[in-house]
Amino acid sequence: xxVETKVxxxxxxxxxxxxxxxxxxxxxxxxxxxxxxxxxxxDLAGITQRLPYxxxxxxxxIWISPFFTSPMKDxxxxxxxxxxxxxxxxxxxxxxxxxxKAHDLGLKVMIDLVLSHTSDxxxxxTQSRADRTNDKADWYVWADPQPDGTPPNNxxxxxxGSAWQWDARRLQYYLHNFLTSQPDLNFHTPAVQDALLxxxxxxxxxxxxGFRLDTINFYVHDARLRNNPPLAEADRNSTIAPAxxxxxxxDHHFDKNQPENLDFLRRLRGVMNPYxxxxxxxxxxxxxxxxxxxxYTAGDDxxxxxxxxxxxxxxxxxxxxxxxxMDRLHKVAPDGWPCWAFSNHDVQRHASxxxxxxxxxxxxxxxxxxxxxxxxxxxxxxxxxxxxxxAYEDLQDPYGLEFWPEFxxxxxxxxxxxxxxxxxxxxxxxxxxxxxxxASHTALAADTQSKDPTSLHAHYxxxxxxxxxxDVLQKGDQSPIQxxxxxxxxxxxxxxxxxxxxxxxxxxxxxxxAPPDGAWADLAAPGASAAAHTLxxxxxxxxxxxxx
Ligand code: BGC
Ligand code: MG
Numbered sequence: 001x002x003v004e005t006k007v008x009x010x011x012x013x014x015x016x017x018x019x020x021x022x023x024x025x026x027x028x029x030x031x032x033x034x035x036x037x038x039x040x041x042x043d044l045a046g047i048t049q050r051l052p053y054x055x056x057x058x059x060x061x062i063w064i065s066p067f068f069t070s071p072m073k074d075x076x077x078x079x080x081x082x083x084x085x086x087x088x089x090x091x092x093x094x095x096x097x098x099x100x101k102a103h104d105l106g107l108k109v110m111i112d113l114v115l116s117h118t119s120d121x122x123x124x125x126t127q128s129r130a131d132r133t134n135d136k137a138d139w140y141v142w143a144d145p146q147p148d149g150t151p152p153n154n155x156x157x158x159x160x161g162s163a164w165q166w167d168a169r170r171l172q173y174y175l176h177n178f179l180t181s182q183p184d185l186n187f188h189t190p191a192v193q194d195a196l197l198x199x200x201x202x203x204x205x206x207x208x209x210g211f212r213l214d215t216i217n218f219y220v221h222d223a224r225l226r227n228n229p230p231l232a233e234a235d236r237n238s239t240i241a242p243a244x245x246x247x248x249x250x251d252h253h254f255d256k257n258q259p260e261n262l263d264f265l266r267r268l269r270g271v272m273n274p275y276x277x278x279x280x281x282x283x284x285x286x287x288x289x290x291x292x293x294x295x296y297t298a299g300d301d302x303x304x305x306x307x308x309x310x311x312x313x314x315x316x317x318x319x320x321x322x323x324x325x326m327d328r329l330h331k332v333a334p335d336g337w338p339c340w341a342f343s344n345h346d347v348q349r350h351a352s353x354x355x356x357x358x359x360x361x362x363x364x365x366x367x368x369x370x371x372x373x374x375x376x377x378x379x380x381x382x383x384x385x386x387x388x389x390x391a392y393e394d395l396q397d398p399y400g401l402e403f404w405p406e407f408x409x410x411x412x413x414x415x416x417x418x419x420x421x422x423x424x425x426x427x428x429x430x431x432x433x434x435x436x437x438x439a440s441h442t443a444l445a446a447d448t449q450s451k452d453p454t455s456l457h458a459h460y461x462x463x464x465x466x467x468x469x470x471d472v473l474q475k476g477d478q479s480p481i482q483x484x485x486x487x488x489x490x491x492x493x494x495x496x497x498x499x500x501x502x503x504x505x506x507x508x509x510x511x512x513x514a515p516p517d518g519a520w521a522d523l524a525a526p527g528a529s530a531a532a533h534t535l536x537x538x539x540x541x542x543x544x545x546x547x548x
Contacts, residue, residue: 017276018475019060019108019209019276019278020061020210020278020280020304020305020374021304021305021337021374021474021475022372022373022374022467022471022473022474022475023059023060023061023108023278023374023375023474024058024059024060024061024369024374024375024376024377024464024467024468025059025060025061025062025063025110025280025339025374025375025376025377026054026057026059026061026062026063026376026377026379027062027063027065027341027344027345027376027377027378027379028047028054028062028063028064028065028379029042029065029345029378029379029414030042030043030044030046030047030064030065030066030067030076030089031075031076031414031434032379032414032415032416032417032428032433032434032435033046033047033050033379033417034046034047034049034050034417034419034428034429035416035428035429035430035431035433036049036429037429038429038430038431039088039429039431040429040431040432040433040434041088041089041433041434042089042416042417042428042429043088043089043090043094044067044085044089044090044094044095044097044098045090045094045097045098046429047062047064047098048094048097048098048101050419051098051101051102051105051107052105053446053450054105054107055105055106055107056450056461057377057382057460057461057464058461058464058465058468059107059377059464060107060108060468061107061108061109061110061209061210062102062107062108062109062110063110063111063112063212063280063376064109064110064111064112065077065112065345066079066111066112066114066214067085067086067089067090067095067111068080068081068082068083068084068085068086068114069081069084069085069086069087070086070119071119071121071181072086072088073119073179073181073182073398074178074179074181074182074398075396075397075414076114077114077178077182077214078114078117078118078119078120078121078179078181078182079114079118079119079122080118080119080121080122080123081122082113082199082202083199083202092206095206096206096207099206099207099208100207103207108209108210109207109208109209109210110208110209110210110211110212110278110280111203111208111211111212112211112212112213112214113199113200113203113211113212113213113214114214114215115185115196115199115213115214115219116177116184116185116214116215116216116218116219117176117177117178117182117183117184117185117218118182118183118185119181119182120180120181120182120183121181124136124139124140124185124195125139125140125183127139128140128142129167129169129170129174130169131169131170132170132172138186138188138189139185139186139189139191139192140174140175140183140184140185140186141174141175141183141184141185141186141221142167142170142172142173142174143164143172143173143174143175143225144172144173145166145172145173151163151164151173152164152173152225153225153226153227153228153254154227154228154250155175155225155227155228155250155254155255156246156247156250157176157177157178157179157180157247158177158178158245158247158399159178159179159398159399159402160245160399160402160403163175163176163177163255164176165180165183175221177215177218177255177256179398184218184221185219187219187220187221187260187261187264188220188223188260193264193267196268197267197268197271200268200271200272201271204271204272204275204277208277209275209276209277209278210272210277210278210279210280210304211272211277211278211279211280212279212280212282212307213268213279213280213281213282213303214282215282215284216261216265216281216282216283216296216303216306217256217257217261217281217283217284217285217292217296218255218256218284219261219264220256220258220260220261220264221254221255221256221258222253222254222255222258224254225254226253226254227254228250228251228252228253228254228255229250229251229253230249230250230251231248231249231250231251231287235251235287236248236249236286237286237287237313238286243406244403244406244407245403245407248286251287252285252287256284256285257285257288257292262295262296262302265281265296265302265303266301266302269301269302269303270301278304278305279303279304279305280303280304280305280306280307280339280374280376281296281303281305281306281307282306282307283296283306283307283308283309284309286309289308289309289310290308290310290325290328290329290332290333291332291333292306293306293308293329293332293333293336293338294329294332294333294334294336295333296336297333297335297336297337297338298333298335298336299335304337305337305338305339305373305374306336306337306338306339307338307339307341307376308338308339308340308341308373310325310340311325311340311341311342311368312341312342312343312344312346312347314348314353315354316353316354316355316356318486318505319481319483319486319487319488319503319505320483322367322481322488322505323480323481323483323488326371326372326478326480326481326490327480327481330480337373337374338372338373338374339373339374339375339376340368340371340373340374340375340376341375341376341377341378342354342364342365342368342378342381343377343378343381343413344376344378344413345378345410345413345414346410346413347410347413348387348412348413349378349380349381349385349386349387349412349413350364350381351381351384351385351386351387352386352387353387358384358456359537359538360538361381361384361456362456362459362463362538363503363504363505363538363539363540364505365377365381365459365460365463366459366463366466366503366524366540366542367488367501367503367505367540369463369464369466369467369473370467370473370490370492370499370501370503370542371478372476372477372478372492375467377460377464378413379417380417380418380441381460382456382457382460382461383418383441383444383445383446383449383456383457384444384456385418385438385441385444386438386440387412387413387438388411388412388413388415388435388436388437388438388439388440388441389412389438389439390408390411390412390415390435390436392404392405394411394435394436395408395409395411396411396414396434396435397409397410397411397414411435412438414435415433415435415436415437415438415441416428416429416433416435416437417446418437418438418441418442418444418445418446419445419446419447420445420446420447421442421443421445421447421448425437426441426442426445427445427447462524466523466524466542470499470523471494472492472493472494472497472498472499473492473499475494476492476493476494476497476499477492477493477494478490478491478492479491479492479493482513484510484511484513485506485510485511486504486505486506486508486510487502487503487504487505487506487510487511487512487513487535488502488503488505489501489502489503489513489515491516497544497545498518498544498545499523499542499543499544499545500515500516500520500542500543500544500545501540501541501542501543502515502528502535502540502541502542503535503540504535504536504537504538504539504540505538506537506538507537507538508537509534509535509536509537510534510535511533511534511535512528512529512533512534512535512541514533515543518545518546518547519545519546519547520543520544520545520546521543521544521546522541522542522543522544523542523543523544524540524541524542525539525540525541525542525543526539526540527539527540528540528541
């Protein structure tokens with residue numbers, strides 16, 4: 001027979017519609033990953049060049065932050081054409097080449113769809129703002145002023161000020177949850193939903209494996225535009241800029257989190273199912289995040305997973321905090337599926353935020369690989385990069401410019417990836433990078449660490465490998481966490497098989513509690529002394545039950 005069948009790793013993976021459950025996803029911030037053409041800005045061809053590095057880490061998938069046509073007021077989270085690539089990142093052919101190489105390497109590709117709002121330069125908005133009678137007049141959220149000329153209600157923008165911007169042509173306000181140049185789409189208009197589902201189809205037909213969906217709980221607003229109630233000071237626990245941003249003084253009951261949101265998520269899931277594609281929805285809500293995660297990932301007709309903010313907080317989660325999060329998750333989302341992250345393009349890098357040394361970083365990522373849920377790793381965290389200090393003159397992020405210096409914005413976690421300890425701009429590219437390379441980062445470059453079996457990078461590979469090699473860790477149930485001093489223990493189980501995990505999240509040696517009855521063998525136990533029944537500072541011990 002002369003029929004050639006292409007069996008690549010991705011073809012094999014594609015047969016498992018559950019591929020996302022327990023997956024490890026590597027987040028790429030394309031502006032800062034690899035510049036291939038010397039313009040100082042990372043691009044799709046640069047990503048393609050570095051895909052082998054990512055595949056070598058052993059992750060299942062990549063999530064690429066937005067690369068669509070955009071005026072870049074919010075660095076791509078303001079889209080002016082959903083179905084094309086911004087010229088600074090390349091073109092659709094570059095995208096196809098990147099996708100095909102990723103698939104050849106066995107990596108799934110998730111792209112970042114920003115459906116809640118567009119750029120004010122999107123032709124939909126240009127038309128919508130022209131007058132009150134055009135075909136797209138109700139594609140955005142327009143509202144008359146109050147009799148005294150002030151905005152329709154008390155809703156606030158996350159990036160500062162009222163969520164309403166006056167438009168002199170329509171003599172109305174329009175809603176924006178972020179920048180004034182990011183007008184909010186009106187999901188109460190059926191044609192808007194249809195157009196966005198077409199966007200999802202466009203990329204699925206091109207071959208993407210899934211989506212990271214930006215701000216999914218912001219899609220639908222209260223059609224009656226009711227005021228948000230105030231939030232008591234004790235409850236203002238936002239992970240980002242909690243104190244300086246009055247957005248955190250409101251209970252966001254009406255500007256987001258509306259019940260009709262579920263109808264759209266169901267439609268979107270219906271579009272994704274035939275492709276075995278998976279979605280991780282970003283739920284931004286400082287008070288009800290886990291509850292919404294539970295609601296949006298329950299059953300199998302909404303989101304596959306939701307991105308959890310719990311471990312993105314400023315304070316390092318200690319054993320009690322982790323125990324509390326997992327208990328609460330079990331209560332409010334018994335069959336839900338979280339996707340954990342410690343760092344991303346919106347928060348200070350956790351090496352600095354939690355002031356962790358290498359031993360702490362090792363323990364924390366191993367713990368993330370052992371917790372029930374999927375996991376996102378942000379470019380550079382595998383190198384232990386800390387938050388870069390970006391001078392005011394170099395600031396780019398409008399969020400930082402608004403609240404500086406009390407909140408310095410998000411540039412410090414968006415500086416270029418460091419590839420070479422000796423090369424120009426640490427191997428990021430020949431041109432002056434759009435943000436400076438972090439001063440302390442070059443010494444941690446990928447080329448040095450990937451040759452060193454004792455490096456943090458090598459540990460990330462091993463921890464990811466541990467997860468990847470165990471369907472118990474990927475998909476199994478998790479017992480409630482037990483705490484004994486700084487040591488946290490729990491089991492994961494699937495069918496007859498059980499793993500027992502113990503982590504010392506403290507800087508002192510601590511007693512190693514006894515595992516439940518059974519015959520246990522070590523899977524990974526650096527720094528654990530079974531004979532002395534102790535765990536060194538930040539040591540862990542993962543054992544497998546050999547009874548079954
Ligand atoms: C993204 C941010 C972005 C915002 C508005 C998010 O949560 O992660 O980077 O500024 O949505 O699109
Ligand atoms: Mg470039």
